[in-house]
Amino acid sequence: MKKAIITVLGKDSVGIIYNVAKILSENNINILDISQTIMDDIFTMVMSVDIEKSAVDFGTLSKTLEDKGVELGVKVIICLEEIFNSMHRI
Amino acid sequence: MLSNYEIVETLNMIEKENLDIRTITMGISLRDCCDSDVKKALTKVYDKITFLAKDLVKTGEDIQTEFGIPIINKRISVTPISIIAESSDVDNYVEFAKVLDKAAYETGVNFIGGFSALVHKGYTNGDRKLIASIPEALSVTDRVCASVNLATTKAGINMDAVKEMGIVIKELAEKTKDKDSFGCAKLVVFANAPEDNPFMAGAFLGCGEPECVINVGVSGPGVVKSALEKVKGADFATVADTIKKTAFKVTRMGQMVAMEASKRLNVPFGIVDLSLAPTPVVGDSVAHILEEMGLEKCGTHGTTAALALLNDAVKKGGVFATSHVGGLSGAFIPVSEDAGMIDAVQCGALSLEKLEAMTCVCSVGLDMIVVPGDTSASTISAIIADEAAIGMVNTKTTAVRIIPAYGKKVGDMVEFGGLLGHGPVMNVSNFSSEEFIQRGGRIPAPLQALKN
Numbered sequence: 127m128k129k130a131i132i133t134v135l136g137k138d139s140v141g142i143i144y145n146v147a148k149i150l151s152e153n154n155i156n157i158l159d160i161s162q163t164i165m166d167d168i169f170t171m172v173m174s175v176d177i178e179k180s181a182v183d184f185g186t187l188s189k190t191l192e193d194k195g196v197e198l199g200v201k202v203i204i205c206l207e208e209i210f211n212s213m214h215r216i
Numbered sequence: 217m218l219s220n221y222e223i224v225e226t227l228n229m230i231e232k233e234n235l236d237i238r239t240i241t242m243g244i245s246l247r248d249c250c251d252s253d254v255k256k257a258l259t260k261v262y263d264k265i266t267f268l269a270k271d272l273v274k275t276g277e278d279i280q281t282e283f284g285i286p287i288i289n290k291r292i293s294v295t296p297i298s299i300i301a302e303s304s305d306v307d308n309y310v311e312f313a314k315v316l317d318k319a320a321y322e323t324g325v326n327f328i329g330g331f332s333a334l335v336h337k338g339y340t341n342g343d344r345k346l347i348a349s350i351p352e353a354l355s356v357t358d359r360v361c362a363s364v365n366l367a368t369t370k371a372g373i374n375m376d377a378v379k380e381m382g383i384v385i386k387e388l389a390e391k392t393k394d395k396d397s398f399g400c401a402k403l404v405v406f407a408n409a410p411e412d413n414p415f416m417a418g419a420f421l422g423c424g425e426p427e428c429v430i431n432v433g434v435s436g437p438g439v440v441k442s443a444l445e446k447v448k449g450a451d452f453a454t455v456a457d458t459i460k461k462t463a464f465k466v467t468r469m470g471q472m473v474a475m476e477a478s479k480r481l482n483v484p485f486g487i488v489d490l491s492l493a494p495t496p497v498v499g500d501s502v503a504h505i506l507e508e509m510g511l512e513k514c515g516t517h518g519t520t521a522a523l524a525l526l527n528d529a530v531k532k533g534g535v536f537a538t539s540h541v542g543g544l545s546g547a548f549i550p551v552s553e554d555a556g557m558i559d560a561v562q563c564g565a566l567s568l569e570k571l572e573a574m575t576c577v578c579s580v581g582l583d584m585i586v587v588p589g590d591t592s593a594s595t596i597s598a599i600i601a602d603e604a605a606i607g608m609v610n611t612k613t614t615a616v617r618i619i620p621a622y623g624k625k626v627g628d629m630v631e632f633g634g635l636l637g638h639g640p641v642m643n644v645s646n647f648s649s650e651e652f653i654q655r656g657g658r659i660p661a662p663l664q665a666l667k668n
Contacts, residue, residue: 131218210223
């Protein structure tokens with residue numbers, strides 16, 4: 127398993143999860159966990175995914191999600207999970 | 217499972233507070249590249265660098281894409297060229313600088329450091345030739361950085377070298393006068409130079425270092441400032457603790473990137489340099505951290521104390537976050553590369569004298585200081601001597617990167633562009649140090665070094 131974290135930040139609207147999940151499904155990426163909350167008045171969705179069997183390379187996936195974010199008026203960021211673990215877990 | 221708060225905190229540090237990895241620097245030993253035939257030596261140097269560093273830039277870019285953390289610079293440091301070139305039967309080492317420059321272009325790195333000589337106790341023939349070659353070498357190349365170590369706590373200060381470097385810096389300023397004497401921004405003079413420094417212009421690979429090694433320099437002044445904004449008015453223990461916690465998080469990033477780069481490049485990990493390296497971008501300034509502590513402007517009374525606390529807390533927080541610490545480690549205070557420092561100089565709050573005091577407690581020294589073009593070589597030498605004395609007596613690294621900008625006078629601005637920023641021309645003393653510098657010889661090592 128190769129875990130990555132997708133974060134969506136911005137204004138809530140209909141279909142954000144659907145649109146992100148659609149891209150993941152099309153690229154053979156399994157969703158492990160989803161949570162969403164409002165932080166400092168900003169809609170925040172965090173998704174844990176397994177990209178080990180991804181049909182596309184990381185750079186392409188990242189760009190596809192980013193472009194979809196622009197279309198939906200939100201910011202979509204994907205990073206490997208290790209960056210968060212390294213900062214917040216000893 | 218990570219909390220949403222933790223994930224968003226990290227993303228905010230990167231997006232809003234300019235957290236980045238300032239440099240991944242590959243150290244490459246060139247000790248097996250010496251040859252009496254200069255052509256063969258140059259070929260060996262070029263081939264070795266371009267072979268070992270061929271994937272460095274791509275690896276840095278891949279890590280940036282996958283982990284989402286910007287990696288600003290990918291660089292190379294090499295064995296001091298005076299050691300490599302002195303086996304070759306030539307009088308001038310400019311060709312070595314040219315071949316380093318060519319290798320930098322081929323590998324895609326933005327700087328290559330190590331056109332260097334270590335002369336703290338005296339010169340070899342190679343050291344002498346290298347130093348004499350610096351003005352031409354740095355004016356005919358773009359990406360080569362040079363450094364000279366002319367003092368250590370154990371050896372004292374080589375005042376002959378101090379004298380010569382004043383002349384070399386003036387000559388280099390003249391040779392690059394059409395670019396505001398930019399050449400001088402690529403030359404640094406050290407006391408107690410570290411052998412594993414990943415930062416330019418002073419990076420070189422020391423003789424005690426391995427064949428090839430990955431050293432990483434972190435940054436994050438904006439992150440520290442934002443953290444301090446949340447503890448306004450709190451006492452200094454709280455300030456120090458806040459900086460330590462922030463430095464810990466920043467350094468963990470550096471450690472992770474260093475380990476990842478090391479694994480992908482199959483090159484051993486050396487050190488993480490725990491640094492707060494500013495850039496001219498607003499929100500990435502060390503001066504603004506000091507001001508956040510309660511100083512109206514960086515440079516006013518209290519600045520040295522604030523910097524001492526900052527420098528120490530950065531190290532304490534960072535040390536626990538990485539397996540090996542090295543390089544310069546601490547807060548940098550380059551004037552032209554820090555928006556807050558530039559402001560402080562322009563409004564008259566920050567003088568060269570105060571900067572000198574600050575270098576007693578910061579990680580490096582007088583960095584990216586622009587002085588009038590008519591500053592004499594002996595005055596520049598005397599500034600170097602003062603800084604070397606601070607390093608020697610306090611058993612710390614100090615450095616001078618000074619630009620006597622050709623044709624400029626106090627109050628003018630000099631544009632370097634990019635990360636090197638722009639610098640206001642600062643005032644120097646009008647009283648002469650000429651006779652002092654003309655003495656030459658060595659200033660003996662201070663007693664504290666004789667502990668054996």
